[in-house]
Amino acid sequence: MKWRPNRHSHLTIQEQIVDWIKSRIERGDWSVGTKIPTQRQLAMEFNVNRSTVQLAIDELKADGFLESKMGSGVFVANNSWNVLLDKAQPNWQQHIESSIHKPNYHTIQLINEYEQKNHIIRLGTGELSPELLPTKQIEQSLKAISLDSKAIGYSSPQGSEKLRGILCNYLEKRGIQTDPENILIVSGALQALQLIAIGLLEEGSIVFQEQPSYLNSIHPFQSSGMRIISVLRDVHLADTLRRLKRKRQSLFYCVPTLHNPTGNNWSVEERENFYNVCKELQIPIIEDDVYHELLFESSLPAIKSFDTSGQVLYIGSVSKTLSPGLRIGWVVAPSPVVRRLADIKMQTDYGSSAFSQEIVAHWISSGLYERHLIKLREQLRKRATFVEEILEQQFKKIATWKKSDGGFYIWLRFHEPIVNKTLFLNLVNQNVLINPGYIYETRDLHHIRISYAYASFEELKEGLNILLELIQH
């Protein structure tokens, strides 16, 4: 917020706060039912004592502008309008509740919200630490970029032709033979899933996944009316899929390399078997490959690299490796699929940032990207080792885990089912943010996705300590 009370005004601070809140309500910015910020937040933002804020809010409550709801905060009261004037106001809350798209899970909304705060230790974040981002180098590279007037106009439907050409060469090293015509530039992998949901599947289609799954923490398919079914990838996979699929349209979403949240890798044989089963049953595969560059040891082939039937929709991105703020990812798929997704992308956001595309093209084609990755893997490995040592010393009696092969995550399993929302909220109260297992598998109360990629070494240590203490009490 940009407003601050004026210390030289003839009005008291409390009066100014009361007037300001009234004006927000009057202007409709805070409509009926809006939850207002906590007293603590307001006090911090206005740089005043919390007791002053409290007095102001009490006054507004007494006047009928605000009302408390037990345990959930202070809201703009239903009759605030009657108090102010005789005004009609749209009932936004009702609009929101009856609309199409699902809200994020409350836990995830809280994570999104608390991630923005300073002083919070982010033990679960799926994002590189600011210190691992090559910020200064990117800043430097901005100076080397020369812009073409055509390139900063509206994009061609599939995205920058230059970038798509560069990605072809880059993907060739990953064993994927493709053509610029078969690439669609998207604003991150999540958008790719969103486009696939509304562009390739009818309502009631089935999206298969493994359990636990990143897909459970996001809603592109669920909000479009698809059914998500978790299956075991065992010797009966073909039978299971056949039985569940019947005549319905379906897709299989998988993360075969550095799986999110478990960090697991599929062997080459597992990949081949899986591909053959899906091909046999004509179940297209979404291969989410955004972490593969972060494997500490040698690479594993993409399933797309042995796709000879246009079965695999391959998704890559620079969000986990270079900068999430670029919002650049890509889909490799058969031409009709790419054209269809491009057509929908044009209808929803007219293409991805031309500037981000230029930066990514520059980084990949100049070799800056690969050199950065070498250093990044080293840094991540050091962080993984650091966390594993703490776990070894302190968590051995209460939890198990697997040594990390790369990426960001350790999938920490507690012997007891203790990872519930209360634990999550208690940790938030102590300024520690975790990604609990239940956002990846509803009934899971055993796991935490620990990320060693974001917090500093000190914070990792402190955060794990707080976690341990809380569990032991």
Place this chain on the structure above:
Amino acid sequence: MKWRPNRHSHLTIQEQIVDWIKSRIERGDWSVGTKIPTQRQLAMEFNVNRSTVQLAIDELKADGFLESKMGSGVFVANNSWNVLLDKAQPNWQQHIESSIHKPNYHTIQLINEYEQKNHIIRLGTGELSPELLPTKQIEQSLKAISLDSKAIGYSSPQGSEKLRGILCNYLEKRGIQTDPENILIVSGALQALQLIAIGLLEEGSIVFQEQPSYLNSIHPFQSSGMRIISVLRDVHLADTLRRLKRKRQSLFYCVPTLHNPTGNNWSVEERENFYNVCKELQIPIIEDDVYHELLFESSLPAIKSFDTSGQVLYIGSVSKTLSPGLRIGWVVAPSPVVRRLADIKMQTDYGSSAFSQEIVAHWISSGLYERHLIKLREQLRKRATFVEEILEQQFKKIATWKKSDGGFYIWLRFHEPIVNKTLFLNLVNQNVLINPGYIYETRDLHHIRISYAYASFEELKEGLNILLELIQH
């Protein structure tokens, strides 16, 4: 495409082309039913004679890989897989046809496609000409940008706090009092509409609009199951809306300043009346204000500026003024609405490009933006005058129009209903691309949206000449 035939190969060019097309089909890049590029396109891209391409395609047809469909092109044949191997392949065409989102209108798909070609005269494009974009200045400004590591990570749900703060000051000049908390950064105005469609309306809601309307050329609401109803904004507006709305949820989409496609402006009184009617009926307003900075003369107040009931969802953007490639726009709305839309945006693309946001923040806060706008308006006015002179000289007997007040467009009305798809396609054949009126109002065969913003002076003259000749024959 990156592939080119090798002139030093032991295979003939024709054989190489045949092998290459087979490999595209085999790999599944060109799946069954894919329309392959035209012979002309392939010849151009391979840099070979068209007859060589034709022979290669004939051979593939004879072998059963490809098939012609009368009047619509050459496609990968249904039995191409039987020919190659005994392979199963997903039926992507079926997937596409049964999926949720509507395809773009064919005319608009063609416009998107042809806009990318060189040598085409774009007489209708809703985009600034490359020569009107401050490309070199933006390039220069990239050097002045210093990046913060936190800013290039995942964005906060509502977008860069810095940019939102700057926009508050900027919007104040437009008479809009707001707070960073009430602003959501989006990837262009179109995305704002998409988020509103899935985040604020239940299926079957009504979206009111004027006729003709930009909304008819895009599908965010239609694809989400909303009904679009065009109404006349006359003295009976309140009655009309009341009768049509009944108990259903509704919104009114409007472009009161430099309306797309007509270029019309609502008077201050019209704005006030309209706001009062909608407020009375509790019909929220979407005010699309992306053109207002391009008014040649003095500004007109935004409807949002007299909104005292949180009734107006205001949309702005830099796509029409600075660079569409930035993909940056904003929504100003009551807090619960902004939070809801931000939550959905996080679920669909995790925020807009941090780099684009930095650039826009830099341009607005440094004053570069306002200085650029002054020059831009001058240039656009010159272009408008130029086109109006041509119209005056050549189109006076067959069409009418209104002198432009700003923006990009002249809504040219022909006396006769001649603006049909045949005219559109005939013009494409002569390398002239128009935006026919029927994409803004299905039954309209009288109008063309002429844009003086994109083509060069020479092209404008030539394009209008070709248009005139074609009409006269």
